[in-house]
Amino acid sequence: MISIERKVERLEIPDSTMLIEVVSEDGGTNNHMIYYIAEDGSIIDFVHVVNAAISDVIRAIPHMMVINFTPMKFWRMLMETMMYNRIFEFPIAKYDDFSYWAMDSTMVELFRHFCKIINVARYTESDEYMAEVHIVNDYIHSKPVPVEHTNPEIHARAVTGRKRQIEIIRDWAL
Template sequence: MKLDKLPVNNETMCVQVVSSNTDHMIYCLDENADVIQVTSISEATTDEVIAMIPHMVILVLNPHRVFDMMCGYKLRAGHIFEPDFYPYDHLAWRYFLDKEKLFIVREFAKQKNVVNYESSEEYHQNKHRITDYIFARPTPIELKDETMHQRMVEARRYELDALQKCVISC
């Protein structure tokens, strides 16, 4: 199947492709990780969908990969309940990325796409974004309990390692 280019809103910071076999949902996210455009495509391969997206940061996910990522995060964080399993076309995918993770995804894309990115001025301005996210103490329990903080550091590190494998930069 031959597909044309997908028109993408000018405010798009990242395109999130959520696939289930030959069915795909394409979410265009703005700088606040809010969905500004949604497109559904059926009967196409993931490679065909990616090829029709103009030069952009692309995050390719499927329900099983995200479920495994959320399970791994919860396991390392010490949660006892299994996360929800979302179908590929559920708008809950929009809540998968927050603003901070969106900028981390963009950093991963730059690292994959730009030669000598680590020697650029932009890298030196943003190099702590990923480590700040991993080592942050966003919850009161992490401020009080060092063991819990170490568990959450391991959980966030696992989450970002899994997320990095999903990033494509065209």
């Protein structure tokens, strides 16, 4: 792990990075973890940045596929969208909990899609957009949990939860 304090100029990006996830510590402490995410959602590498404004951190990342959120924002998203399938609350993860912030390949595709909408000129008018726009609907209407296959009511609640999740995480793309 590399720790950078105060001034952040430019961060080196591993070659196979498909998405950069910046998890900022809650409470305005100006501490951030930058996770370099592979296509399959695994974490390639990470950098710990302390005492730096998020705007400086984002400016130092030479990559157009960047998301940013805090553990509390992530927890709130989980609580708003995933309670249809859980009895107990999710724990709040720490921003520097390396093992917690990996994701699956579907989430990488979703976040990349949202980042392209923001960062690629006329992307929504392109053939690439038309070929990828199904990613969002495929995720919303998927049935990843076994109980959704057997109970239509639970599947309907899951679809509603995934729609809300998409609304929330779309704002994390920069």
